[in-house]
Amino acid sequence: MAAEQPTTAAGRAHLFRPNQVLRGSLGGIFIVLGLASIVLALGMLVYLVLDVVLRGAPWLDWQFLTSFDSRFPARAGILAALAGTGLMMAMTLALALPIGVMAAIYLEEYARESWLKSFIQINISNLAGVPSIIYGLLGLTIFVRQLGLGRSILAGAMTMALLVLPVIVVATQEALRAVPSSIRDASLALGATKSQTIWHHVLPQAVPGILTGNILAASRAIGETAPLVTIGALTFVPFTPQSIMDRFTVLPIQIFNWTSKPQAEFHDLAAAGIVVLLAVLLTMNSIAIVLRQRAGGGRRR
């Protein structure tokens, strides 16, 4: 038997130590720490963006967007890189999206639980973390050399597609998993086959999630330089790609090229190039948001 317990509420009051002051101030410190972290992170970003924009802005004009690279900073432009990046992204997604989505559908909806499925699943997650230069080496070996595609934009896009595939598969799987099973049950109970259920109900509901995953993947790919350097993208390209077998350059390679030149004017050109790259990225993200809202808007009205 422990010491006698007081029987009234007032009698038990001395057993509590509310310590309001200490707990309150700890909460305050917590808020301040959180706020400081945001200010630090955002502050660095704002500083970076401001610096780039201020340095690049004077060079940003129509001439910059519509000219090819040149030895003379005043005549140098970003057209080849912009066209290369645009075409590359379109081809990368055209290759990776159907393959990635189909793979995710199979893994999520059809594959039975087994050690093989777990093994594949773990390795897809691992692949998403593999350094991009490894994909470059793979692309160089298989696409450029074995398949004989040369240092073409097609070989580049196929390499990039490999790079983004794990991201697309994982994002699509998550989107499919988020579709409630009650919808699947409802469709199957009407005599729909599994593929009809997926096609008519599961996939449409997963579209916003799949889109987000794809845009994230594209955002990753658009800034990648290493794999393309590895497969041999050019740094000086005085033409826009005319076919998918042409040689090419992309924005980050062009930017890298300019920053490695000695003249200060080229460094400012690089800043202008970064502004263009950021603008392309933001445009893509906004398109994703619009598409998501449109796809999600049909749900509830």
Added chain:
Amino acid sequence: MVRVSDTSATDGVLGGLMPDLRPSISSPRGVDRPDGRDEIVDPVIEVDHLDLWYGRKHAVGDVSLSFARKQVTALIGPSGCGKSTLLRCINRMNDLIPGVRVQGAIRVDGANIYDRSIDPVEVRRTIGMVFQKPNPFPKSIYENVAFGARINGYRGNMDELVERALRQAALWDEVKGDLKKSGLALSGGQQQRLCIARTIAVNPDIVLMDEPTSALDPIASQRIEDLIRELAEEFTIVIVTHNLQQAARVSDRTAFMLASEDGVGRLVEYGRTDEFFTNPKDDRTEAYITGRFG
């Protein structure tokens, strides 16, 4: 079991719309035997020594019972007694759960739906299901009803089919102005009636209902109960319910299931609803319907 839907069969659906043609509720199709127990003369579903396991867990043990054509049969019992599991066996929805094993037979119009030659997809068209929580597709009201008919190759006039199904589910007057509205914009009771409309639009023989009113308020539940009585003119209905009053109100026959100490759900008592509630044969049934447990 496998039958081709023809238009003459769907035309008959309209007959169910006339409430005045309803025979009185208290005439279940059966023959009274001298000992007071009745016999189902025209069973549509015969469950024959059915056992079911979820992995290693034995969930349903040796259940045998028959369901009478165009009657409402209620399955009652406390949580975990296997009544929903049994219901989901009848249209093979349990196949979708990994690790489920079924032994025994369920014959629908004489054909064992667990026979290897039977395609569960076809089983599910002729045996529809309404779920516990209303689950309309996130599409328009029209599309909700039309989907099942479309995938099952319905060749008739879709507008007519949608209207007929919605009328039969007592929803038409509330939604006829805006069939393009999302099914999710309806109230809970309306959503459940939409799910019923969707189910009967594919012209099933049997409609299974898994606690269809447990997520609804009393007024919405009452409308669903009235609807169940009307639908019994046209369809064989099996309803799982937690609500004993509901079972007594809507069903012609009631089956009581109970999990024994080993966790296996078994059939305890089955009979005409009026006798079941007024004169239960088994002590456990009496204890359950008088509220002593469950």
